[in-house]
Amino acid sequence: MDFLTKPILEGLPLEFRPWEMLYIIAIILILRFTLDKLLYQPVLGVLAERAKRIEEGRKAQLGSDSELAAKEREIEERLTAARVEALSKLDSARAEAGEKRSVAVDAARDTAAKTLADAEAALEKAQAEVGRELEAGQEGLARSIASRLLGRGVA
Numbered sequence: 001m002d003f004l005t006k007p008i009l010e011g012l013p014l015e016f017r018p019w020e021m022l023y024i025i026a027i028i029l030i031l032r033f034t035l036d037k038l039l040y041q042p043v044l045g046v047l048a049e050r051a052k053r054i055e056e057g058r059k060a061q062l063g064s065d066s067e068l069a070a071k072e073r074e075i076e077e078r079l080t081a082a083r084v085e086a087l088s089k090l091d092s093a094r095a096e097a098g099e100k101r102s103v104a105v106d107a108a109r110d111t112a113a114k115t116l117a118d119a120e121a122a123l124e125k126a127q128a129e130v131g132r133e134l135e136a137g138q139e140g141l142a143r144s145i146a147s148r149l150l151g152r153g154v155a
Contacts, residue, residue, distance in 0.1 A: 147153050
């Protein structure tokens with residue numbers, strides 16, 4: 001335990017000079033203030049500016065993200081409205097086409113019924129005319145049959 005009681009610098013060729021200590025302290029203080037002004041403050045200023053820019057960028061990104069989300073919602077709403085409008089137009093076009101079809105079918109049925117009625121009337125007229133012709137030709141036919149059978153003319 002002898003080393004605990006023995007002074008540390010004993011036996012070394014060192015001499016304690018207080019004014020040199022003051023010079024060293026003064027040099028350290030000057031060096032600290034000089035480094036603070038010339039190195040630390042500019043570097044810390046650059047780092048603070050970077051942090052400020054990064055924070056502004058984050059805020060801008062958040063703003064852009066919210067704007068993007070709002071635009072996406074707006075586009076989705078527009079698409080939904082366009083789909084609804086297209087479906088309503090399609091339904092109205094289908095209804096209009098169904099009405100036109102039913103009108104066309106009714107017109108075709110009316111035309112067919114009229115044509116059928118005209119054909120039935122023409123048929124009845126033709127039957128009546130044929131009936132008159134047969135009645136008119138029946139007498140002449142009977143005379144010619146009788147005259148052939150009898151071999152002479154019949155009045």
